[in-house]
Amino acid sequence: MIQKLNTLFNGLHTFIILWATQGFSALGSSMTSYALVIWAYQQEGSALASSLLTACSYAPYVLLSIFAGALSDRWNKKRTMLVCDSFAALCTLSVLVLLVTGQLKLWHLYVINALNGLGNTLQQPASDVAVSLLTPREQYQKAAGMRAFSNSLVTILSPVFATALLSAFGIYTVIAFDLLTFTAAFLSLAFFVKLPEQDLSKRNTEQASVLQTAGQGLCYLRENRGILDLILFLACINLVASVYNAALPAMLLSRDGGSQAALALVSTCTGLANVTGSVIATFLPAPKSRVRAICLSLLFSMSTENFLLALGRGTPVWCLGAILGWLFIPVMNTNMDALFRTYIPVEMQGRVYSARNTLQFFTIPVGYLLGGVLVDQVFEPFMADQDKGSIPSLLFGTGKGSGAAFLFFVIAFAGILVCLYFQRDGHIWKLEGKRND
Template identity: 40%
Template sequence: MKKTNIFSDLRIFLILWGSQTVSTLGTAMTNFALIVWVYGQKETASSITLLSVFSFLPSILFCFIAGTIADRWDKKRIMLVCDLIAAIGTVTVLVLYLTSTLQIWHLYIINFLLSFMNAFQSPASYVATSLLVPKEHYVRVSGLHALSGSIITILAPALGSAVLAVGGLEAVLMIDLATFSVAFLTLLFFIRIPVIESMAREVKESFTRSCMAGINFLRNHSALLRIILFFAFINLIAKMGGYGMLPALVLGRTGNDQVALGIVEAAVGIGTLVGSVFVTLMKPVRNRVRVIFFSCGISFLLGDVGQSLTHTLPLWIAAAFTSNVPMAFLNANLTAVMRTNVPIEMQGRVFSARDTIQYSTIPIGLLLGGILADNMFEPFMTGDSQLQQVLSIPFGTGKGSGIAVIFFIVGMIGFITSFVALKNPLYQGLNEES
């Protein structure tokens, strides 16, 4: 087998990856700053979770159309147009803020529009990566994406807090626009994405039928469909817990301390960073499915259960770090399974179908988490019933204790279902590369 030079094989991808990472960091700083701003206006879990709901809905609703367009149209042009419209959204927020007219509902609308564009950008970017990267480097590239994501998670809260303190929200938004310029110009002038010729059947195929091709592919590959349905359930409960309600838990229990939130979210990133380094450098595992489900279960146990039983910042940091190390292994191997089991000419449609199914439960989880926290668990934990007194021993009292109870329930469900799925022989065929 011929040895390859990794850096030579991945040179164009690394340029694209680096510039996109810079841009995503600016966007993440803005997202952090806006969460702090929104919570300061309302001080409710629902106000934060609704931001995420409006960020997911359009991506889910328009995924089928977007995947077909990503397979048929020029990937680079799609990515450039989507980036440009995202920048216009940031400019709109900046103008509204500078004129003292920014309202929370403005952010919901802007997030909805930006998510609509992301529905097209995500499958285009996904297929572009497959075109730029040799098949043998798929897991390493997934590790690099996790690596950049973890670095962003570490830096965004710290930088966002610092810039907020020094220059306010407007400074954060202007940095976001500057980082966008780096990514946009790099993609425009320095990146050439190969074009794949569609098969004659696909060219003649109607647009509506092409949109359904992804779903039909998954229906004919039951193991892929089952693992996607499993993670649709995982996304539902995860967004009710640590992956949707962590800001509300920390801000509630610390009296709206944005520094504490920034430190905990940085710990999330550091954990993913450590895991990503291992994934990128180590030899790809043979049994990817086992790694996926084992990592998922351990993450719920260390994260949601661990965070629910802790009451101090150092313990939150420890739980955030340890639970996100295995997440890098989960995401890298799950992505590699998808890439190796789906033909490249079908990836835009299949990945969009996957996103529609797998992410459709996220808004439901976010809404349920916010509603249950504000209207049931938080009020209950401020009461004086016998059950409340028992629950207050492990979960504490006061603001945030009800959310902690939700975290514990979510964590135990996620842990148990992951290890049950680990025993299912149906998934083992996904370890074989097509």
Template identity: 30%
Template sequence: MKLPQFLSPGMRTYTAVWFGQMVSMIGTALTDFGVGVWIYQKTGSATPFAMVLLCMVVPGILATPVAGALADRWDRRRTMVLADAGAALSTLFMAVMLFAGRLELWHILAAVAFASTCRAFQGPAWMASTTQLVPAEQLGRASGMMNFGRAVAGILGPALGGVLVPAIGLQQVMLIDFATFIVAVGILFAVRFPPLPARAEPDAPKQPLLKEAAAGWQYVGSQPALRAHLLFFALVNLALGYVWVLHAPLVLGFAGPGSLGLVGSAMGAGLLAGSLVMTITGGPKRKAAAILSYGVLLGLSLMLMGARPWVPLVAAAMFGITVGIPVVNGSLMALWMPRIPADLRGRTYAVIQMLVWSTEPIAYLSAGVLADALFKPLLVQGGPLAGTLGALTGVGPTRGIGLLLGVAGIFVLAVTAAMALLPHFRTADSIPLAAEPDAPPVAAAEEPASEGAPVPVPA
């Protein structure tokens, strides 16, 4: 694949790696769809889906601090290769167990947990490398490209899975996924990343790994604006966690699977549209203001989603929820990564990732209990709110889910208003960029840079 010559060397490298990762994400989405079908056919229960979601998130959260420290110590390209290879092996393991007729739920949970740990190592290494490859003014566009890849995977994965799983079977779908990992790893072998940034004290001995990991926490603790932004994102992710768990039962409570597919299409279309905006424009100039604006959009969309049992309304709300996700994620990345010292970016990004993800398991564990035990009885026939609020929203078995999502929307609006009152939250764009250290010299034995190979690009 010949890359456009108008791109800078670093951006060409980023684009090549991005393409490989997108192909891999499409393969992963195929497997996720097929495994979901397999689990439902074997168990007929929703509980295993919650278990899989937890295994997708929790191991990665626990591994992230150490992974971030190693991303600042190890060669980042090789770290990504190992992470992709580990995720590929987890898929191959499931395929082998399925072929042998011995695949069980606990095998899937173990494989998903291992893949989650591998992603914890890949994320900080890739993000820290991106800031070296891509100029600071292009970071929003780079984030948009990655979210575009996720959106394409989210749309194509289920669509292709619905055709391929019945036609060729889950095992062959898993082998296709394994092949996409080979594409991603092959591209990583073919490119070169800039050398690791010079250490602040090059002659100082290496610190213990946990002490190095703590440096990321110390940096976050020293930045009031970053702490406020991370608190905002953590609380927003809590609200979004309820959306991911509850939107399917909300729709299926008053409509059929086809309507749920329409809502899923709106979700994918929103992610795709937001990603294209970021890729084309590079994102908003006032990034802190964009983050607050998404809080308003999310809060209103959540309230709209729960207002009435009407599929077009829910689909429009889901589009509003997802269209802003690539923009707000890209704004956070473009705002903070150039302001973090280069030799701290891997471990600091790991801390950012860990804190932002930390609330998702709370939503996964509490959504069902809150919806069924607390909110559902309020809006059924004869419930305490049936004659008042129910006159506006309707009554029925899933109207409690709508009420829960509406309350989550009010919560997000309140959080957004509180953050908007903090001067350091609003003025974070004015914080100076971090100085970029000179790259360490390349050893004579290393391969010389050829056309298209990356050179250190100021972030």
């Protein structure tokens, strides 16, 4: 049995240490974020107010990622990760101090989230390249599946643990747990993980300025249209998904049958679906067509969950929607990750991943802002003016939260159209059979 496990995870021993400890730290951070979203919504009762928390986190990430990759290719990856993790811990500690002193305001969280996002901007490309350095090429899909599994486990556990700690001990305990997980991850990375540094990572960067190096990532994407169009595909999906994320707490915390427990249960089902999908993606052999796996996974997700959230009337239906909507997302992520790592040279990955982050994720803060505005200013007022016997009321219910349900119905069609459009993109399909040797 032990020999089989050694064969299955051959060459991944150091990666597993990094993966496990960073995943533990991610659990603490996710629990804090979950608790603060609930705190923000309870303070203001506004979808826009709570969605701005995530928008502020992503804004610096999107604006500065392209330069972060250039710096990541120059800097020591391990040192960069340690410094950025420490900066994130300081941001969390500042929230705790403001809470203890009774000074915490919503605008404090916006500023702190923006600073946290800045640290993540520098940390993410270093972390992505570290995974490539620690992982044999033949294990790329398994490593991607394991990362998807840990992310899924975080999705399951963070709402459950955060809700339990909030109810029993308050938000202070949630933040203290976050700081504990950071300490464990920091010490493990500092003393037990050795990242192999490659001279290749310094090619074409020693003499070039940061701006020129950043431009190399964009030039690479311009010359490789399949990768670029795949990134734009995900950017459009992220826009739809961010509108969904902005509207979900507003609907589940306010409509009939919804509650904080309902939000936690739906989030837990999302995580369970992700875990199941991650196990499938980790242990199944590589598909004959990674592009087809990506396209079909996203189409299935977009055509199921949003309709069930829009038309459902209780937690069981919403949970079913979460399971169907997220079951194959790890399959998509795993194939996307393996495709990128195989196709993009490792010495270019920091720059290209950062250019990807700017292009693929700029729609996330836009989507959160758009979702908050649409819920508060468009769909909720529209549903409030409807008679009980009207078609919208019969479909989406009445009272607060029905507007968010109507919005889910609209973005379901938007997601399907995006999938069908990019599924016809010839540049993406040309990636089949190509690889970086």
